[in-house]
Structure formats: structure tokens, C-alpha cells
Amino acid sequence: MIFGRVKPLDAILATAEKKGLQRSLGAFQLTMLGIGAVIGTGIFVLTSEAAQKAGPGMMLSFVLAGFVCAVAALCYSELASMVPVAGSAYTYTYAVMGELLAWMVGWALILEYAVGASAVAVGWSGYFVGLLDHSLGIHIPLAISAGPSSGGIINLPAVVISLLVTGLLVLGTTESARFNAILVIIKVAALTLFVALSVPVMKMDHFQPLLPTGVSGMAGAAASIFFAYVGFDAVSTAAEETRNPQRNVPIGLIGSLIFCTIFYLLVAAGAIGATNDVAFAQPVRDAAGVLLDPGSTALVQRCTELAGIGRDPLPCSHEALAHVLRQIGWVKLGNLIGLAAFLALPSVVLMMMFGQIRVFFAMARDGLLPDKLASVHPRFKTPHIMTMVTGVVVTLAAAFLPVGKLVDYSNSGTLFAFAMVAASVLALRKIDPTRHRPFRTPAVMVIAPLTIAGCLYLFWSLQLIAKLVLPIWGAVGLAIYFLYSRKRSYVGRGIVDVVDDPAMQPEVAKPLDR
Numbered sequence: 001m002i003f004g005r006v007k008p009l010d011a012i013l014a015t016a017e018k019k020g021l022q023r024s025l026g027a028f029q030l031t032m033l034g035i036g037a038v039i040g041t042g043i044f045v046l047t048s049e050a051a052q053k054a055g056p057g058m059m060l061s062f063v064l065a066g067f068v069c070a071v072a073a074l075c076y077s078e079l080a081s082m083v084p085v086a087g088s089a090y091t092y093t094y095a096v097m098g099e100l101l102a103w104m105v106g107w108a109l110i111l112e113y114a115v116g117a118s119a120v121a122v123g124w125s126g127y128f129v130g131l132l133d134h135s136l137g138i139h140i141p142l143a144i145s146a147g148p149s150s151g152g153i154i155n156l157p158a159v160v161i162s163l164l165v166t167g168l169l170v171l172g173t174t175e176s177a178r179f180n181a182i183l184v185i186i187k188v189a190a191l192t193l194f195v196a197l198s199v200p201v202m203k204m205d206h207f208q209p210l211l212p213t214g215v216s217g218m219a220g221a222a223a224s225i226f227f228a229y230v231g232f233d234a235v236s237t238a239a240e241e242t243r244n245p246q247r248n249v250p251i252g253l254i255g256s257l258i259f260c261t262i263f264y265l266l267v268a269a270g271a272i273g274a275t276n277d278v279a280f281a282q283p284v285r286d287a288a289g290v291l292l293d294p295g296s297t298a299l300v301q302r303c304t305e306l307a308g309i310g311r312d313p314l315p316c317s318h319e320a321l322a323h324v325l326r327q328i329g330w331v332k333l334g335n336l337i338g339l340a341a342f343l344a345l346p347s348v349v350l351m352m353m354f355g356q357i358r359v360f361f362a363m364a365r366d367g368l369l370p371d372k373l374a375s376v377h378p379r380f381k382t383p384h385i386m387t388m389v390t391g392v393v394v395t396l397a398a399a400f401l402p403v404g405k406l407v408d409y410s411n412s413g414t415l416f417a418f419a420m421v422a423a424s425v426l427a428l429r430k431i432d433p434t435r436h437r438p439f440r441t442p443a444v445m446v447i448a449p450l451t452i453a454g455c456l457y458l459f460w461s462l463q464l465i466a467k468l469v470l471p472i473w474g475a476v477g478l479a480i481y482f483l484y485s486r487k488r489s490y491v492g493r494g495i496v497d498v499v500d501d502p503a504m505q506p507e508v509a510k511p512l513d514r
């Protein structure tokens with residue numbers, strides 16, 4: 001049976017019991033973890049993307065994307081409290097929906113993590129180029145600072161940062177808790193500075209028309225802005241180290257989302273309201289009044305034309321927040337915002353690539369990927385082959401694709417994973433209703449379907465090419481699963497951890513069906 005290979009919850013918990021991680025995190029630490037994971041490229045970079053898709057309507061886009069994440073967080077809370085181990089959506093799906101769907105979720109998470117890392121690298125490149133230009137007067141030619149669709153040839157800064165992060169991961173360099181805390185402070189301080197300077201000078205007439213591209217444009221912006229919230233599920237992966245997960249995991253998930261949503265709304269309001277006739281936040285259209293696609297060559301050409309007549313709209317900027325502050329007279333502080341993004345965003349690339357490697361590791365540990373990929377370097381003690389493979393994928397995508405398309409591709413995989421988590425909650429309530437649930441999703445028959453419906457709506461609101469990426473990518477994944485992974489699966493071969501089993505026992509495995 002295709003759906004019959006379920007990795008028992010008891011086996012997953014047995015593995016966690018052997019690891020014996022200490023439960024030391026409280027609600028406040030989890031909330032800070034969530035805030036640190038969420039605030040990043042989305043708000044620093046995607047504000048201009050959202051302005052092109054929805055104009056002032058991006059205010060509503062932040063609310064819609066935050067709501068979908070909030071109901072998804074409630075579903076995550078139930079599974080995280082029941083299965084307090086690392087692995088997130090892939091592990092939860094394996095435990096409830098079976099191996100095939102777990103493989104598809106793991107395969108889709110490549111879009112979330114690897115492609116997401118590429119998007120962050122491209123976003124960092126925009127701030128890096130702007131910082132050099134405005135602070136040091138060093139201009140990097142468009143040919144080597146943007147991909148083909150954005151008028152360039154290759155995004156060299158994005159390539160460099162991707163390769164540097166890959167090298168750090170191979171060498172085993174990781175972030176300490178103190179370093180992470182410093183980066184969170186830098187990011188929050190930068191956004192607080194932006195809000196303090198931009199909100200007081202807002203003009204309400206800049207919010208008219210509120211929905212210049214209609215509800216569909218607002219939903220399309222929400223589908224992209226969804227990327228700004230990705231990372232909150234990092235809280236669920238810390239459930240294994242949390243005191244009283246029944247209370248603290250939901251507080252950490254929902255608390256971080258509420259904080260970030262309010263913060264994002266203030267930033268969006270400042271970006272829209274503080275603009276002027278030179279740097280407006282309405283979508284850019286061509287000379288005939290036709291709306292231009294974000295990241296398109298036509299938009300780049302139109303932005304060049306507008307710059308020639310002294311107009312510099314928000315959707316044309318690659319460093320949205322720094323751009324707004326410069327336009328309202330705070331040039332040096334705008335450069336500081338650029339510096340904050342320059343310092344903080346590489347850590348997000350590192351975290352996303354590290355997350356991707358963890359997913360690959362989990363899949364290799366279950367026999368679904370070759371053991372060779374999980375080889376550990378004899379000197380650095382890191383999974384160097386898997387890291388380099390991930391680094392090549394991230395670098396190639398960052399070199400040639402614009403941030404908007406990368407974000408939408410990444411979101412297509414993330415939305416699928418979130419929907420599967422909600423479906424897993426519903427399925428587990430039916431097939432194992434008596435299992436202890438430290439946290440129960442309230443009104444699960446409403447919340448879980450809302451999560452699925454919200455994910456489907458945002459997915460449908462993505463641009464056509466992004467909607468096609470998921471099924472095409474999924475078809476490739478299915479081919480790999482049935483041609484290679486299915487017959488090598490540990491669960492399929494009878495290798496399952498139990499509480500008193502100190503290690504896997506390959507001798508009880510069924511032989512490979514070659």
C-alpha cells in the first residue's frame with residue numbers, strides 16, 4: 001500500500017528519548033526565538049515587491065498572510081507538543097500520513113529552505129550594492145549585480161555570499177546564542193528606527209487608492225509577503241527543549257506572530273505614508289497604464305525611464321526601507337538601515353541552508369536518500385557533501401533569478417508543507433484519538449480546514465509560473481521516490497527504532513529488492 005508506510009509515533013519518540021535534550025526554554029525564550037527567525041528578508045526586501053503588486057493594499061496583505069500563519073501555528077502547536085522532536089513538517093507527516101506524503105513534504109521543503117536561501121542572498125545583494133553606492137560611492141554595474149530578467153547577466157554579490165556561507169557550513173562554523181541575540185537586536189532596532197522616523201510624517205492621502213490592483217492584487221502580495229513570516233515554525237522544532245510545552249509552545253508561536261504582524265504593519269504604513277511624489281508606493285505602470293510584473297525586464301526599463309525624469313518609486317528599489325528614509329531626508333540613517341540588513345541577512349542564508357541540510361539528513365536517516373550524502377568530513381565533522389550540493393543549488397538560483405520569483409517558488413513549497421501539517425492534525429484526531437495531547441488545537445474542525453483553505457488561497461494567488469513549479473517539482477520528486485527511495489526506505493525494510501534499541505539494527509532489515 002502506498003499510504004501504508006507510517007513511521008510510528010512511538011518510534012519517533014524513542015529516538016528523541018535517546019537524545020535526552022534538556023528542557024530549559026520558557027515562553028519568553030521561545031517568543032524571542034520566533035521573532036529572530038521571522039524578521040529578516042521578507043520585511044527588509046519584499047516591501048517593494050508588495051508595493052508593486054498591491055500598492056497601499058499591502059497593509060491588508062500582511063494581515064492576511066499573518067492570519068494564515070496564525071491558524072497554521074495552532075496546528076503546529078498540537079503536533080509539536082505530541083512529537084517534541086526536531087524535523088517539523090516532514091516528521092509530523094511521516095508519523096500520520098505515511099511515507100509517500102512525508103517524502104513529498106520533505107521534497108517541497110527544498111523549495112522552502114534552499115530556494116528561500118537563494119531569495120535571501122539576492123535580497124542581501126540589493127542592500128550590499130545600495131550600501132556601497134550611497135555610503136562609499138562605489139557603483140557595481142547592473143550586469144554583475146542582477147540576473148537576466150532584471151537587466152543584468154549574473155548577480156555576483158549573491159553568488160559570493162552563497163559560496164561564503166556554504167564554506168562556513170563545511171568548516172563547521174555555527175552561530176552561538178549570543179551572536180543570534182545580537183542579530184535580533186540589530187534587526188529589531190533597525191525596524192524600530194524606521195518606524196520612529198517614517199510613521200510621524202505619514203500622509204493619509206498616500207493610502208488612496210487603497211486597492212489599486214483590486215483584491216486579487218492584494219492576495220497576490222499576501223502570497224509573496226507570506227515569505228516574511230516563514231521561520232516561525234522554528235519554535236515548534238524547539239519543543240523538545242521546552243518546559244511545559246502545552247503552555248509555552250503555543251505562546252511562543254502565536255506571541256512571535258502577533259509581535260511580527262504588528263511590527264510589519266507599522267513598517268508597511270511608514271513605507272507607504274512617508275513616500276512622496278518622487279518616491280511613491282503605488283504600483284508602476286507602463287506608458288499605456290498597464291501594470292508591470294514584479295521582477296520583469298519591462299519593470300526595470302520603466303524604472304530607468306522614471307529615474308531619468310527624477311522619479312524613484314518604491315517598487316523600483318532593491319533596498320526598500322533604506323530607500324524610503326533617504327527620500328524623506330534621512331540619508332545617513334537610511335544607510336544605517338542598509339548596514340543593518342547587510343549585517344543581519346547573511347545569518348538568515350546560513351540558517352535556511354542549515355535547515356535544508358537537516359531535512360536532507362532526516363530523509364537520509366530514514367533511508368530515502370543515499371547514505372553518501374550524509375557522509376561526515378573526517379576533519380571538520382560536518383556533512384560536507386550534502387552541504388556542497390545544497391550550496392551549488394542555492395548559488396545557481398541566486399545567480400540568475402530575481403528575488404520576487406525566488407520568494408514565490410519558495411512559498412509554493414512552504415504552503416504545501418503547512419497544509420499537510422493541518423491535514424495531519426485532522427487525520428491523527430481520527431486515527432489515534434486517545435493519544436495524550438499536551439496541547440489541543442482549539443476548534444480543530446474549524447482551525448485546521450481554515451489553515452488548508454488559507455494555504456490553498458495563497459497558493460492560487462501566486463503567479464502562474466510559481467503555481468506550476470510545485471507540481472513539476474513534485475513530479476520529479478515522485479519519480480525519484482518510486483525509482484530509488486521506496487525500495488531503500490528503512491521503514492519499508494523493517495528497520496524501526498524502539499525505546500530499548502540503542503541503535504538501528506540493519507540485521508533485521510529486509511534485503512534490498514534490486
